[in-house]
Amino acid sequence: MKYTLxxxxxxxxxxxxxxxxxxxxxxxxxxxxTAGSTEEPDMTRITLVVDAENExxxxxxxxxxxxxxxxxxxxxLTKVDSINRDMALIKVRALPESRSDIVDIVSIFRAKxxxxxPETMVIELTGEEDKIDALxxxxxxxxxxxxxxxxxxxxxxxxxxxxxx
Amino acid sequence: MLMNGAxxxxxxxxxxxxxxxxxxxxxxALTLYDALYDSGIRHILTRHEQGAAHAADGFARATxxxxxxISTSGPGATNxxxxxxxxxxxxxxxxxxxxxxxxxxxxxxSFQEADITGITTPITKHNVLVKKPQDLLKCVKEAFYIxxxxxxxxxxxxxxxxxxxxxxxxxxxxxxxxxGYKPIFAGEKCKVSLVADALAQAKKPVFFIGGGINxxxxxxxFSRLIEKTGIPVTTSLMGMGGFPSDHRLNLGMLGMHGxxxxxQAVTQCDLLIGVxxxxxxxxxxxxxxxxxxxxxxxxxxxxxxINKNIKTDIRVVGDLNWxxxxxNSIITNPDISDWQCAVMKWKQERPLTxxxxxxxxxxxxxxxxIDQLTDGNAIMVTDxxxxxxxxxxxxxxxxxxxxxxxxGLGTMGFGLPAAIGAxxxxxxxxxxxxxxxxxxxxNCQEIATAxxxxxxxxxxxxxxxGLGMVRQWQRMFYQKRYSxxxxxxxxxxxxxxxxxxxxxxxxxSAQELRPALEEAIKxxxxxxxxxWVSEDEDVLPMVPAGAALDEMIGG
Ligand SMILES: Cc1ncc(C[n+]2csc(CCOP(=O)(O)OP(=O)(O)O)c2C)c(N)n1
Numbered sequence: 001m002k003y004t005l006x007x008x009x010x011x012x013x014x015x016x017x018x019x020x021x022x023x024x025x026x027x028x029x030x031x032x033x034t035a036g037s038t039e040e041p042d043m044t045r046i047t048l049v050v051d052a053e054n055e056x057x058x059x060x061x062x063x064x065x066x067x068x069x070x071x072x073x074x075x076x077l078t079k080v081d082s083i084n085r086d087m088a089l090i091k092v093r094a095l096p097e098s099r100s101d102i103v104d105i106v107s108i109f110r111a112k113x114x115x116x117x118p119e120t121m122v123i124e125l126t127g128e129e130d131k132i133d134a135l136x137x138x139x140x141x142x143x144x145x146x147x148x149x150x151x152x153x154x155x156x157x158x159x160x161x162x163x164x165x
Numbered sequence: 166m167l168m169n170g171a172x173x174x175x176x177x178x179x180x181x182x183x184x185x186x187x188x189x190x191x192x193x194a195l196t197l198y199d200a201l202y203d204s205g206i207r208h209i210l211t212r213h214e215q216g217a218a219h220a221a222d223g224f225a226r227a228t229x230x231x232x233x234x235i236s237t238s239g240p241g242a243t244n245x246x247x248x249x250x251x252x253x254x255x256x257x258x259x260x261x262x263x264x265x266x267x268x269x270x271x272x273x274x275s276f277q278e279a280d281i282t283g284i285t286t287p288i289t290k291h292n293v294l295v296k297k298p299q300d301l302l303k304c305v306k307e308a309f310y311i312x313x314x315x316x317x318x319x320x321x322x323x324x325x326x327x328x329x330x331x332x333x334x335x336x337x338x339x340x341x342x343x344x345g346y347k348p349i350f351a352g353e354k355c356k357v358s359l360v361a362d363a364l365a366q367a368k369k370p371v372f373f374i375g376g377g378i379n380x381x382x383x384x385x386x387f388s389r390l391i392e393k394t395g396i397p398v399t400t401s402l403m404g405m406g407g408f409p410s411d412h413r414l415n416l417g418m419l420g421m422h423g424x425x426x427x428x429q430a431v432t433q434c435d436l437l438i439g440v441x442x443x444x445x446x447x448x449x450x451x452x453x454x455x456x457x458x459x460x461x462x463x464x465x466x467x468x469x470x471i472n473k474n475i476k477t478d479i480r481v482v483g484d485l486n487w488x489x490x491x492x493n494s495i496i497t498n499p500d501i502s503d504w505q506c507a508v509m510k511w512k513q514e515r516p517l518t519x520x521x522x523x524x525x526x527x528x529x530x531x532x533x534x535i536d537q538l539t540d541g542n543a544i545m546v547t548d549x550x551x552x553x554x555x556x557x558x559x560x561x562x563x564x565x566x567x568x569x570x571x572x573g574l575g576t577m578g579f580g581l582p583a584a585i586g587a588x589x590x591x592x593x594x595x596x597x598x599x600x601x602x603x604x605x606x607x608n609c610q611e612i613a614t615a616x617x618x619x620x621x622x623x624x625x626x627x628x629x630x631g632l633g634m635v636r637q638w639q640r641m642f643y644q645k646r647y648s649x650x651x652x653x654x655x656x657x658x659x660x661x662x663x664x665x666x667x668x669x670x671x672x673x674s675a676q677e678l679r680p681a682l683e684e685a686i687k688x689x690x691x692x693x694x695x696x697w698v699s700e701d702e703d704v705l706p707m708v709p710a711g712a713a714l715d716e717m718i719g720g
Pocket of ligand 1: 548549550551552553575576577578600601602603604605627629631632633634635
């Protein structure tokens with residue numbers, strides 16, 4: 001099963017090496033990892049999607065990560081009411097005759113066309129992961145040139161910040 | 166007062182109470198060495214950085230203080246790696262200070278540059294590359310704090326050459342501010358009550374203690390618990406000394422080379438209480454058949470140890486000083502006399518044995534003789550191999566921190582340098598190093614260090630003319646195909662010792678053994694005994710790798 005963890009870390013040099021080093025050394029399965037700045041200047045927030053057999057295995061991941069000196073806090077968002085988002089940029093083949101078809105698809109998915117080239121278009125979509133998967137699937141027929149995704153970020157709906165949780 | 170970074174570092178070391186450190190100089194470390202020159206801190210120049218790392222580790226294990234080891238950049242730093250990994254696996258507090266090329270040269274494959282923080286990330290509790298002069302003292306303060314608190318471990322601080330030279334004021338931080346690091350002391354009281362309840366109901370309880378007992382220094386509290394309850398005890402290799410080996414309720418070591426009584430007791434118990442252990446595979450054997458009928462209780466300071474290898478029913482996370490005294494204050498006497506009788510019967514009927522011989526020297530008997538001569542009061546430092554197991558099996562450990570051995574990593578070459586560290590940390594104690602003809606060669610250059618400081622370490626090399634432990638496995642599991650495990654041309658270790666400035670004695674027959682050991686103890690300074698022992702002796706009993714604890718061979 002996939003679990004979503006919010007990992008709050010001190011924004012210090014070496015912190016990402018420590019996190020990625022630990023993940024590989026302990027042979028944890030990570031689906032995605034994203035990191036970025038937060039409301040606190042000295043804090044980085046990492047969203048980890050972990051693939052674990054069960055809660056016990058997940059507990060190992062959490063406990064081992066928590067031992068890292070720069071890890072301030074870990075919140076398991078899997079079962080918390082939260083907003084989950086992934087963003088994708090999809091470059092798709094778009095010759096003049098297929099463009100209108102693609103535009104339709106884009107509007108059905110409430111995606112955006114952010115760049116147009118005589119032969120291709122770049123589509124931006126933000127949403128839950130399966131929505132992006134679905135759009136990619138539909139666009140396949142037109143020929144996908146390349147895709148980039150941010151990996152999942154997640155935020156609870158609760159009024160309390162993860163750091164104060 | 167303005168000073169350079171190296172001088173400020175040395176002052177910080179003094180503030181941390183450091184009066185001795187182990188190291189080896191080089192280009193990037195010259196400013197640091199210059200600051201050490203008239204600092205009053207004793208610097209022990211080993212003959213190899215690996216020796217310095219193990220010596221700082223041995224010092225820390227014997228004294229309970231933080232060991233300190235310094236080196237130059239590049240090859241100096243990479244030579245520490247085995248030593249760092251050894252300390253990490255056994256939770257030993259050592260601060261490693263490595264020098265780095267100047268900040269402007271980092272990342273350019275400069276001369277003697279190695280990414281030592283990258284290399285040591287998986288084998289340190291924490292590490293840091295100091296990037297700015299103003300971070301230096303904070304990083305040093307944090308390193309000592311992290312190394313010794315919570316579950317201890319090695320911390321590495323990598324310091325670029327220009328930071329040693331940078332001008333700064335000495336303002337050593339008084340406190341540490343680390344948002345993400347809060348070692349715990351007290352845990353949940355209700356969990357301790359659960360343990361007391363489980364104990365009150367148990368018919369067949371057994372304690373399994375590990376290195377945590379020695380590290381936390383809770384032997385006395387633990388002994389009180391045992392005197393009160395009469396529950397039998399077994400130990401891991403790292404737990405030896407945590408509870409007296411000669412205590413009636415001590416069943417000896419558990420696991421691969423454990424005793425019959427210990428392995429039976431754990432297999433049959435209905436309550437297994439692990440204290441400061443990590444349920445290593447050498448201890449558990451086949452996990453699915455480890456303590457199959459037992460409720461498992463786990464006391465440890467590190468929450469990540471719970472459920473890592475063995476599924477735990479009741480966890481008590483916290484410092485053992487807190488949890489064991491809590492338990493002691495609420496525990497009642499369980500009624501376990503039938504169980505005690507059964508366990509005592511196993512212990513009496515199936516003790517550790519070996520076939521004695523009047524001509525050949527049996528390696529086990531060397532340990533027994535040393536045990537008698539020292540009355541179980543020496544600090545025993547071992548290398549890795551059969552001799553290590555025989556030391557654990559046949560020496561009577563009476564006090565904590567008296568078995569110094571590489572348990573987790575099983576590092577050959579650990580023994581002699583670790584003994585040097587232990588002897589320097591405990592100058593008034595008798596230190597014995599037990600080694601093999603394989604292991605001793607892996608850091609034999611340190612004989613020169615021991616000789617230079619005239620350290621009265623007595624080293625017994627159990628010389629079986631090859632790599633005994635490897636040969637045992639080849640004999641048992643590889644149809645005696647002794648591939649690459651024989652020393653075809655032996656080394657004259659007595660001459661080697663003499664060449665490096667120590668006394669050497671060769672012991673070839675059983676009659677010579679006792680007098681030679683006595684002579685070694687009488688002789689001041691380091692003595693190396695090359696003891697020719699039976700070549701094809703097995704360490705028994707043995708639970709083959711991956712088998713269950715009740716599937717023992719021999720014994
Ligand atoms: C650095 C290192 N290399 C290899 C091994 C694998 N190993 C474990 S025991 C052993 C043989 C040790 O021989 P010796 O020191 O003579 O001790 P004996 O087993 O004969 O008592 C070897 C090679 C190891 N533990 N450490």
